[in-house]
Amino acid sequence: MTKLYEKTEQIRKEIQQACLRTGRNHEDITTIAVTKQVSSKRAIEVIDSGIIDLGENRPEGLLEKQADIQQPDLNWHFIGNVQSRKVKDIINEIDYLHSLDRLSLAKEIQKRASKTVNCFVQVNVSEEQSKSGLTVEEVEEFVQQLKQYDKIQVVGLMTMAPFTEDQEVIRSVFRSLRKLRDELSSKKLKHAPCTLLSMGMSNDYVIAIEEGATHVRIGTALVGTESEGEE
Numbered sequence: 001m002t003k004l005y006e007k008t009e010q011i012r013k014e015i016q017q018a019c020l021r022t023g024r025n026h027e028d029i030t031t032i033a034v035t036k037q038v039s040s041k042r043a044i045e046v047i048d049s050g051i052i053d054l055g056e057n058r059p060e061g062l063l064e065k066q067a068d069i070q071q072p073d074l075n076w077h078f079i080g081n082v083q084s085r086k087v088k089d090i091i092n093e094i095d096y097l098h099s100l101d102r103l104s105l106a107k108e109i110q111k112r113a114s115k116t117v118n119c120f121v122q123v124n125v126s127e128e129q130s131k132s133g134l135t136v137e138e139v140e141e142f143v144q145q146l147k148q149y150d151k152i153q154v155v156g157l158m159t160m161a162p163f164t165e166d167q168e169v170i171r172s173v174f175r176s177l178r179k180l181r182d183e184l185s186s187k188k189l190k191h192a193p194c195t196l197l198s199m200g201m202s203n204d205y206v207i208a209i210e211e212g213a214t215h216v217r218i219g220t221a222l223v224g225t226e227s228e229g230e231e
């Protein structure tokens with residue numbers, strides 16, 4: 001068994017335990033391997049360990065991985081900020097966009113997409129300057145405005161927790177996002193079912209699952225970083 005396979009198993013176990021604790025079904029949780037810091041070779045190893053969802057945060061990284069990894073039945077997630085001029089390069093190559101945060105981006109997607117794009121609206125719950133995303137207060141109006149773009153389907157909300165050791169701060173951020181998701185999904189908007197929650201990374205995915213995450217985005221804890229070298 002490779003070390004990577006063990007890591008995947010370990011994470012799978014922790015996810016299952018978090019689900020057991022909170023009465024959730026682990027099949028409702030998608031683990032996205034964030035491969036932005038590793039080679040295609042490493043990404044293929046993680047696929048071999050049973051992961052079928054991959055996340056990249058730069059257009060170049062996404063296209064490079066896709067060229068190298070010729071496997072069908074993978075789901076590609078774009079999780080980074082995307083400049084409007086780069087939309088055309090990636091928008092028809094991905095299954096989910098996790099970083100919809102402005103109308104100008106929505107407009108560009110409408111122009112360039114050849115089919116409906118599943119989008120998460122990115123929310124900056126903690127309102128840190130360094131993070132992109134809408135404030136909690138801005139989200140509802142933004143989602144309503146997206147109705148004019150029929151290529152956009154708002155499948156859920158995404159956030160990144162602040163960098164802090166304080167688990168309760170992290171938990172409260174995830175809880176706020178879930179509450180916002182619940183409010184939006186209860187409106188039953190045709191263009192915005194908004195049932196999914198993309199939250200939780202290497203350091204906080206267990207808390208995220210306890211608070212309702214449906215998609216966790218795990219990089220370093222799963223695939224490591226290239227600087228760690230080959231194993």
Ligand SMILES: *Cc1c(COP(=O)(O)O)cnc(C)c1O
Nearest residue numbers: 034057079201202217218219220
């Ligand atoms: C890099 C990244 C991740 C993964 O982070 P890790 O801490 O390595 O798990 C998740 N989400 C986004 C948006 C990222 O940019």
